[in-house]
Amino acid sequence: MKMRMRQAIAQAIADEMRADPTVVLMGEDIAEAEGPFKTSEGLLEEFGSLRVRDTPISEMGFCGAALGAAATGLRPIVEIMFVEFIGVALDMVTTEAAKFRYLSGGQYTAPLVVRASTGAGLGFGAQHSQTLESWFISCPGLKVVVPSGARTAYGLLRSAIRDPDPVVVLESRVLYAEREETVTGEEGVIPLGVGELLRSGTAATVVSIGQMVGRAAQALENGGVSADLIDLRTLVPWDRGLVESSVARTGRLVIVEESPYTGGWGTDVAAHVASTCFSSLTAPIVRITCPDVPVPYPAHLEQAYLPSVDGIVEAISHVVTTGTRPMPWWQKEGFVG
Amino acid sequence: MTTPRERRAALADSTACLERMMEIRSFEDRIKELFAEGVVHGTTHTCQGQEAVSVGVAKVLAPSDQVCCTYRGHGHALALGMTMDAVLGEIMGRTTGAVGGVGGSMHLCDRTVGLLPTSAIVGAGIPIAVGAALTASMFGNGTVALALFGDGATNIGAFHEGLNLAAIWRLPVVFVCENNVYGEYSRFDRTTPIEDLAERGRSYAIPSEVVDGQSLDAVVGALELAVDRARSGGGPTFLECKTYRYSGHSRADAATYRPEGELDRWLARDPLVLYAQQLVGLGILDDAKVAALRGDVDRRVDECVERIKAAQPAMLESMFRNAGGR
Numbered sequence: 113m114k115m116r117m118r119q120a121i122a123q124a125i126a127d128e129m130r131a132d133p134t135v136v137l138m139g140e141d142i143a144e145a146e147g148p149f150k151t152s153e154g155l156l157e158e159f160g161s162l163r164v165r166d167t168p169i170s171e172m173g174f175c176g177a178a179l180g181a182a183a184t185g186l187r188p189i190v191e192i193m194f195v196e197f198i199g200v201a202l203d204m205v206t207t208e209a210a211k212f213r214y215l216s217g218g219q220y221t222a223p224l225v226v227r228a229s230t231g232a233g234l235g236f237g238a239q240h241s242q243t244l245e246s247w248f249i250s251c252p253g254l255k256v257v258v259p260s261g262a263r264t265a266y267g268l269l270r271s272a273i274r275d276p277d278p279v280v281v282l283e284s285r286v287l288y289a290e291r292e293e294t295v296t297g298e299e300g301v302i303p304l305g306v307g308e309l310l311r312s313g314t315a316a317t318v319v320s321i322g323q324m325v326g327r328a329a330q331a332l333e334n335g336g337v338s339a340d341l342i343d344l345r346t347l348v349p350w351d352r353g354l355v356e357s358s359v360a361r362t363g364r365l366v367i368v369e370e371s372p373y374t375g376g377w378g379t380d381v382a383a384h385v386a387s388t389c390f391s392s393l394t395a396p397i398v399r400i401t402c403p404d405v406p407v408p409y410p411a412h413l414e415q416a417y418l419p420s421v422d423g424i425v426e427a428i429s430h431v432v433t434t435g436t437r438p439m440p441w442w443q444k445e446g447f448v449g
Numbered sequence: 450m451t452t453p454r455e456r457r458a459a460l461a462d463s464t465a466c467l468e469r470m471m472e473i474r475s476f477e478d479r480i481k482e483l484f485a486e487g488v489v490h491g492t493t494h495t496c497q498g499q500e501a502v503s504v505g506v507a508k509v510l511a512p513s514d515q516v517c518c519t520y521r522g523h524g525h526a527l528a529l530g531m532t533m534d535a536v537l538g539e540i541m542g543r544t545t546g547a548v549g550g551v552g553g554s555m556h557l558c559d560r561t562v563g564l565l566p567t568s569a570i571v572g573a574g575i576p577i578a579v580g581a582a583l584t585a586s587m588f589g590n591g592t593v594a595l596a597l598f599g600d601g602a603t604n605i606g607a608f609h610e611g612l613n614l615a616a617i618w619r620l621p622v623v624f625v626c627e628n629n630v631y632g633e634y635s636r637f638d639r640t641t642p643i644e645d646l647a648e649r650g651r652s653y654a655i656p657s658e659v660v661d662g663q664s665l666d667a668v669v670g671a672l673e674l675a676v677d678r679a680r681s682g683g684g685p686t687f688l689e690c691k692t693y694r695y696s697g698h699s700r701a702d703a704a705t706y707r708p709e710g711e712l713d714r715w716l717a718r719d720p721l722v723l724y725a726q727q728l729v730g731l732g733i734l735d736d737a738k739v740a741a742l743r744g745d746v747d748r749r750v751d752e753c754v755e756r757i758k759a760a761q762p763a764m765l766e767s768m769f770r771n772a773g774g775r
Contacts, residue, residue, distance in 0.1 A: 136587070167614070168613060168614065168617065172576060172606050172610045173576045173579070173613065173614045174576075174610075175576070176576025176577050176580060177614055178580055179576075179577050180517070180565070180576065180577035180579060180581040180582075180583070181583045181584045183565060183577070183580070184581045184584040184594075185588065186587065188580075200606070203573060204576065207570060208568060208573055208577065211566070213773050214551065214552075214771045214772055215548055215558065215567075216560070216565075216566040217547065217548035217549045217770075217771060219548075220566060252772060252773070254773075
């Protein structure tokens, strides 16, 4: 069935709540208002205010409460309206929840899902448009999931809710309204840690997540480039085997990221592939990223900030034809040395 | 060997309560020595002077209730029933430690007596306890959650967010602040503009009380009311137990910043001495029996130290166990 990503999310939560009475949802304006991005439409009505619970604007408080609830028998999902808001609750996610199993010798687990909306494209400005994956991926004890549309949002969220350990689900905000053919029910469940080969080709391996998956696919289409396109879907643990086997065939790796050049999630993929697939590589690994600047507000600058379809086509074509690294546009145009 | 649950049940007896307070004191004194001897590394935060709060909490709560406490947690853990071997084993990084030796002094846990993983972050346990209370209220199982924290924690956001949530959701949780006068190296009056922290509880419409933290009976009395209120659906309670930390913040701190005479004034109201006098006054014990109890406790601590020194240090594989994720 074709549905919007926000509907797929609400559907995944509803399906897990029906299957498991311990699943609860907490967040700001997620109950009566059905979520600022309408990702909990219909849930209050079906499950009531005990299981679908509005919170005060109090991320530290409700993330901590969700953890305490998770450790003692519930399976809470918390919604962080904009991923930046996790900044005031990071202790509960990275330092408490992520360490509960370890620091209890396995006596307590924290089956907690932290969902957050991320990314640029809707004009929310510098403090409401970041992706921040790297805040979480460098923290042992967390799993990190990034859907690229309705289908993966549904399937990954169901697995995240069932996971016995804390999972951070980062949702590209710009995709909430996008429609995609989506399989619901058990068949639609997608295991964590497994990437997906969306296109097959010979000239390069293109790896991406979130809203950049669609742009990368469009770029391969527009540019007529024959390449593997891999949606990693899970950043921790990421599907190293899938990427390695693809690079072994294509000899080139291009990573398309909605994150700053410095410290983006792709650095980890690039470093791993450089060291494990060195002899297969026929060209430098290319990361197509955002520049190292805060996300600008005006629509035209915001789009310039994000990797564009044309920019991706150009970069892939460059590395495929010349075997050299395409210079990032901000360097080429002299904004950064 | 006595199990944690059995040790917990023993606290129904007043002599056992005195003995447990003595055990905590003797254990903590010995820990300081072990660090000084270089037998154990890292850091540690001891709780001499605060024993009545730990034992009071353990006496009133049921083992199925959930407790969050802090990195100054040896006393809480022993009071709740954890064995000295489990606690010292953890402090000394032994496989027999509470969490397999990978946590250290600040990270104790025992699900059988309701001790959630203790946190090394000031105030973190407060919202976590609120969440444990949320589970209890949703399951309607009569369980209570309790958070133990210091005066310093009342200046961190987690405290305020946690109390607010507990109040609006009317959850079965008890907040027990051990106001031991110092937050790390800073005296309470330099960091906090009010004298009684109970005021902060009241500002969230939570019944709040100042309690004599040196008197086991006072702690137990206040807690019984609070726990009854929580179990009967009356919502949260905040108790500020006025107490004192005889040692510095951590092993590195000689506490030279304390005003002259302050420690002596608190030692004059030592919780162990007060409770022993009370039991003697009631004819339950006499001075000789008190001395014998103390000697017995010291001997058991010595034996525990010898056992743990000989125990298997955590192995390389230990660090991969329960690490999760990847």
